[in-house]
Amino acid sequence: MKNTQAPQKQGAAMKPFLKLLHETKPSYMLLALALGLSMISTLVGLVIPMFTKNLVDGFSLASVSRLQIAGIAGAFIAQTIAGGVSIYLLNAVGQKVVAGLRDRLWRKFLVLPVSYYNENRTGESVSRMTNDTGILKTLISEHLASLFTGVISIVGSISVLLFLNWKMTLVLFTVLPLSALILVPLGRQMYKISKGTQDETASFTATLSGVLSEIRLVKSSGAEQKEYEAGRSGIMNLLSFGIREGKISAMISPLVSFVFMMLLVVIIGYGGMQVSSGVLTAGELVAFILYLIQIIMPLTQLTQFFTQLQKAKGASERIIETLAAEEEVYEGVEEATGEEGPIDVEDLSFGYKTGEKVLNKVSFTMLPGQVTAIVGPSGGGKTTLFSLLERFYEPQSGVIRMNGKPVSMFSLKSWRKRIGYVSQESPLLAGTIAENLGYGLDREISKEELQAAAAMAYADGFIAELPDGYNTDVGERGVKLSGGQRQRIAIARALLRDPKILMLDEATSSLDSQSEAVVQKALGNLMQGRTTIVIAHRLATVVNADQIIFMEKGRITGKGTHEELLRDHELYREFAEQQLQMNTPELPGTVIEEGARGYGQNTGSGRRSAYPRIGGSLSES
Template sequence: MSAKSPAAVRGPGERAGDPRSSSLRLLAALRPERGLVTVSVILAVVSVVLSVAGPKLLGDATDLIFAGVIDRARGIDFGDVGRLLLSVLVIYLVAALLAYLQGRMTTTIVQRVVRRLRADVQAKLARLPLSYFDRQSRGEILSRVTNDMDNLAQALQQTLSQLVISALTIVGVLGMMFWISPLLALVALVTIPLSGFVAGRIGRRARPQFAAQWASTGRLNGHVEEAFTGHTLVTAFGRQDEMAADFDAHNDALYRAARRAQFLSSLTQPAMLFLSNLNYVLIAVVGALRVASGALTLGEVQAFIQYSRQFSQPIAQVASMANVLQSGVASAERVFALLDADEQDPDPAAPASPEKLRGRVEFDHVSFRYAPDKPLIGDLSLTVEPGQTVAIVGPTGAGKTTLVNLLLRFYEVTGGRITLDGVDIATMSRADLRAATGMVLQDAWLFGGTIADNIAYGARRDVTQADIVAAAEATHVDHFVRTLPDGYDTVLDDEGSGVSAGERQLITIARAFLAEPAILILDEATSSVDTRTELLIQQAMNSLRQGRTSFVIAHRLSTIRDADLILVLEDGHIVEQGAHTELLAAEGAYARLYAAQFAQATIEL
């Protein structure tokens, strides 16, 4: 299996869905940034030390003023007071500058970590088997890659920098408080256990709500993606009300989960503020008594009150950040669950390859099942010689598309083996296997880009504009492209807007033509074109198939009459095979299918 970055590696006993292990994995993701983290911590320490020194100097200035007021003969030494205040100003300016630099550095650290996580997710998606995408909606996967990743980045950004500053501030301020007055320091600590209890109780209740919020977000995104992708179909069948009702249900579920999570999270700040004010009152009362008894000076009590404010503020911030971090950890669990999903079997360390790629394909007692208790293909054997065209027909669910999916190793066989020119494809790398294969699907897929870019997408070599035009001419794409204002530079979106469904399919056929594959797979490749265009496509395919092994999946039997071999599949088994005329003469399953289509065509006419 390919190496993973530390962010994607699980330690012993870790599993996605466990907040503790997810938190540890987030910390592990910081390891590559150890140098920047160290510098960031040093900047934070110096900034906090300077900030903590400020109130003590202000207390000394207060004592100078108070002493001057009491001793009228001596008066106030404004020079000393001014120097102290200037020192405080410089200290606070330097502390603010260091805090700014520390914040910038933390931003760099967080964004680097998230960039690596995104790269891990992208690499993981490339290693996941097709079965994973069959089980997950595209919207749910997109939500993990985008929304959850963005929320994780935001949570880290908000908490990482402030968490270090707050923790150091608590330690520094607590040390100064004990230095000034151990008694007042103990009074200030009275509310700490209560604050920890309140924050922990709120956090435990908020955590599952944040998890529910992001899970609901994924389901809502999945529904919206499906609704907009199938907007034409939804409108055609008049299902707008049902889709709107489903949206409302998902939206209400997200509203309820988000409301509970945000409400519980918002309780932290007022609770901490109440405890902070209670702490302030206790310190003010006890401090006043200590000044009256002469145990403390007025400046020391003033400094202590400032420290108590500095002490309670980071505690409240830590408690508030804990809830933000809870939301981030909930998103991290969903991202790590994706990273921990079972991958397809890795390629062999030393992959094999045919000495000469000719296109001879053999299915040797192949069996396959999607579910352990539901066999789909059983003990199928077939030999296809180089250059042969094999048509695969049969009712829906017979295993036609599954057969070519096994050939491309989108799924792995559960029994037997498939060989390409005598080499077991399980011993080949998937990249080499698929580089030898060109495929045209029933659902024509185009990406955002020009028509020329889409045609050149499958090329195994650098191609020129002349190569693209030649492929387009051979597949009858050129004639309609030249009617467009920008010709081959016409920009298409991922839905192929601006061209018809048949024209989209023609472009994908031109793409396969330019790829020059040894094996050609056509899965209902002409299903979206009219009869005249279909005849033109068939002519182009005849030239494309010369010298190449071709597998043609077809429901329209008129398109496969010239195939060298026709396989009739039923329930994953080959029930008939032979040429078109032979199978018609046998008056078996193929003849029945052909007669049924001929009768249907007559009725339609």
């Protein structure tokens, strides 16, 4: 039963691999031309032993005409040119196939949802793009021709040998099946090893990417030795797989050499007896040996091909898994355009795969142009709520509506285009300040627009002091800039997007007081006339919000203005007493520390105060 299932499993494993190659749409014309040239080169090689036989059996150099010499020379030249062009064309096809695969993978990585990257490490994705596709390229450009030419060479040589002396040819078949019984199991072992090697390579790449991208944390934590040990473990695992692969190769190569030498001894011994008895001519014996070489050499190449094929099958499995992963749905019934309306969050519930619900029946409304603040203990689900508003995840139940329409109706691009997001980290990409300011915009940004946005974000001052101004390289993840500078770049970037909805996630919590003051001014400019939702741990920054929502363990436990929550929500009152240093002999007369800064209410002029200073009683504010 095992013997009958094994070929089926091998065939089943080949189908996805062949389908993957087909989907890359290689140039079949070029591939056919390359293989045709390889076959021509092989067929020419099959003629040479017969010419040698004739020379040994009675021809002399004197009897060979110039035309024959020219023909032989032309055949050698044609064989050389055909072989060289074939190698070049196969390499070109292999490179194009890999480029097509990498293009598909890169597009796939960009449209996969955030949840995919929660489950898969970045380094593993990088390994799919580089190592696994490289294995497929090697198979096509370096080993594919050997499959066809090897089969032609072996079949052609055996056919000629049967014609020359069928008895001695049958002697060959007593040895070749024995070697196949050993080579086939070794090939299966190579498949398992190569698959393990690819998985370990992906894991090792992920470890390297994670450590090197956070090298400052590693050094500041004194974790160099710990990370060295983790990396060394990956290196040793790869070494183990490499040694196991070496063992298989060490068995395959000597086995092929042993078979060749054994056949050579048999042919020379048996053939010598045939020559001495007059059954076989000396020329035929020489031709036999040359054809034997043309059988054994392709066998070696075929062994290498099937070894590489096992590796390619393992690599293609991982690529196929990635390409089959569920993508974000970018299309929608309509575009999210037009005037800004109220945003309603209705009974929103969500939980990650590995835990309980992070949000549980969350409901509230954000009115156009108003500020909504989300406060509460850590782990309450505030950042998850932002992710759902950005549609990084889909809610498990409940709905988010804009103007009464579910936001799932809108195309992702048009919805996210309405949103400006400024987070605590203020992520920047390696490149210039100008490139980061215009990142993601589908239009050209003029120098005047960049300068105007930078000025509103209070970033123009420090940019002007940089040697290259807007062309200054910010380094990987913006490491050449301070936290406050990165925040102001992020605010200027949001200004250039001109979003209708503004999301601020702890946008000032990691800044010193001086940087925070400047960033608060910039945020005040950014918030003008926009629907704003703010996550804040420090109540001083949100006491003047139009509504404050208090979240605990995924639920809304309080909703209202600062004054209303002080009066009605015990935990909010505790937060306020701890953070705002309030004297609360009685709630109506509560006084907030002079100088508290935050996101203020609309002023009489319709502009939002960037620096609301709150003093006196709450009733007066």
